[in-house]
Amino acid sequence: MPIPIDTPRQGPLSHIRVLDLTTHLAGPYATQILGDLGAQIIKLEAPGGESTRHMPPHFIAGTSTYFHSINRNKQSIVVDLKSPEGKQVAKDLADECDILIENSRPGVMQRLGLAYENLAPGRPGLIYCSLSGFGQDGPDRDLPALDIIVQALSGGMSMTGEKGGKAVRAGLPIGDVCAGMYCVIGVLAALARRTESGEGDYIDVAMLDVQIAFLCYQAAAYFHTGKVPGRQGREHDMIPLINCFETKDGVEVVIAANSATGFKSLSDFLGVPELPEDPRYKEPRERLKNKESLVATLRDAFKTRTAAEIMAHLREQGVPVGIVNTVDTALDNEQVKHRGMILELKGESEEERARVVGDPIKIRKAGRTGHTYAPRLGADSRAILHEILRYDAAKIESLLASGAVQEKGLAKAAE
Numbered sequence: 001m002p003i004p005i006d007t008p009r010q011g012p013l014s015h016i017r018v019l020d021l022t023t024h025l026a027g028p029y030a031t032q033i034l035g036d037l038g039a040q041i042i043k044l045e046a047p048g049g050e051s052t053r054h055m056p057p058h059f060i061a062g063t064s065t066y067f068h069s070i071n072r073n074k075q076s077i078v079v080d081l082k083s084p085e086g087k088q089v090a091k092d093l094a095d096e097c098d099i100l101i102e103n104s105r106p107g108v109m110q111r112l113g114l115a116y117e118n119l120a121p122g123r124p125g126l127i128y129c130s131l132s133g134f135g136q137d138g139p140d141r142d143l144p145a146l147d148i149i150v151q152a153l154s155g156g157m158s159m160t161g162e163k164g165g166k167a168v169r170a171g172l173p174i175g176d177v178c179a180g181m182y183c184v185i186g187v188l189a190a191l192a193r194r195t196e197s198g199e200g201d202y203i204d205v206a207m208l209d210v211q212i213a214f215l216c217y218q219a220a221a222y223f224h225t226g227k228v229p230g231r232q233g234r235e236h237d238m239i240p241l242i243n244c245f246e247t248k249d250g251v252e253v254v255i256a257a258n259s260a261t262g263f264k265s266l267s268d269f270l271g272v273p274e275l276p277e278d279p280r281y282k283e284p285r286e287r288l289k290n291k292e293s294l295v296a297t298l299r300d301a302f303k304t305r306t307a308a309e310i311m312a313h314l315r316e317q318g319v320p321v322g323i324v325n326t327v328d329t330a331l332d333n334e335q336v337k338h339r340g341m342i343l344e345l346k347g348e349s350e351e352e353r354a355r356v357v358g359d360p361i362k363i364r365k366a367g368r369t370g371h372t373y374a375p376r377l378g379a380d381s382r383a384i385l386h387e388i389l390r391y392d393a394a395k396i397e398s399l400l401a402s403g404a405v406q407e408k409g410l411a412k413a414a415e
Helices: 026-036 084-095 108-112 147-153 174-197 207-213 216-225 260-269 284-289 291-302 307-316 327-331 334-338 381-388 393-402
Strands: 017-021 040-045 074-079 099-102 127-132 201-206 242-246 252-256 321-323 342-346 353-357
Touching: 017 026, 017 084, 026 040, 026 074, 026 099, 026 127, 026 174, 040 084, 074 084, 074 381, 084 381, 084 393, 099 174, 127 174, 147 174, 147 207, 174 201, 174 207, 201 207, 242 291, 252 307, 260 307, 284 291, 307 321, 381 393
Parallel strands: 017 040, 017 099, 040 074, 099 127, 127 201
Antiparallel strands: 242 252, 252 321, 342 353
């Protein structure tokens, strides 16, 4: 059975309720973070369920692994927002929630009568966050956006890939997940202010804005010099001793030996002890100026030692070093497992078992210790109507009979 809505929830946000009107990745990722922090997440889904429930090719008990990765610790209610009754249910839920997060295109919430301006008069403490591709204003506000689009438009994609090669999308969906993280930062800041003022607020997060913010020191360098940064490859374009090298046994390792002691320790171990005293490499500015010859020498030297030897020596010396893991070896890492970064989630039936990556926020005194399986479609519809909205039995049955609210169903895998 679904966990009862009035069950005490662990976590520092256990007193907070969130209405989740999000789909796809960025929005659900944000609300999952809030759920991991203990907030009660009411996921409002359209009839048929959120699209990622049906995302091929991998399914667990009829629900996509994609959906499982970003929807733990939530409850599901199915509401038809095209019907007047469904819209009223959503409005009533907003009145009972502290936070509302949505990631529709700008204008959609206004057309539904669910915009901040519609809801805030009756719920002045409501914190409302809109997460979109380009923001709520500006010439591009109405354009659709996906992760790869904002990676491309931000200039970040132009810096990703091997030098001389084509621009490459980052393997991690940074356009989506980082926008979700900024959404959470904004919401938490608004919550902190609300404790003092009692007022809610409206937060506008754009995926493109977030990617532009990530340009960080690269943008500062461009503004100062007018030089456009190019592909970064597998190295740091300003610090030659942050780089990736192939070892004797063909394993790639990344090092960050940019301190004087780290450079000396690395050079001694690789059999090129003269490098730190060479006038071309002694100081950071000279190393950068003579980067090509320095890196070429180190590439040859790295091929004289195995990855295990290099890892052991540099770790002993306190020099940052790491093997370029694949996903399987990263998830099998003992440190990753020790930190609880792999969760085993269990649903109602034996077949409902999912392994997902865990919560990276470790809170000593108030942290959540248990996590719930992603909800079945509409599993909590009836309970939400009764326990949160306090609708009477006749009204609940009427809503269910009309289809304005639906309940209990497994999302089916796409054919």
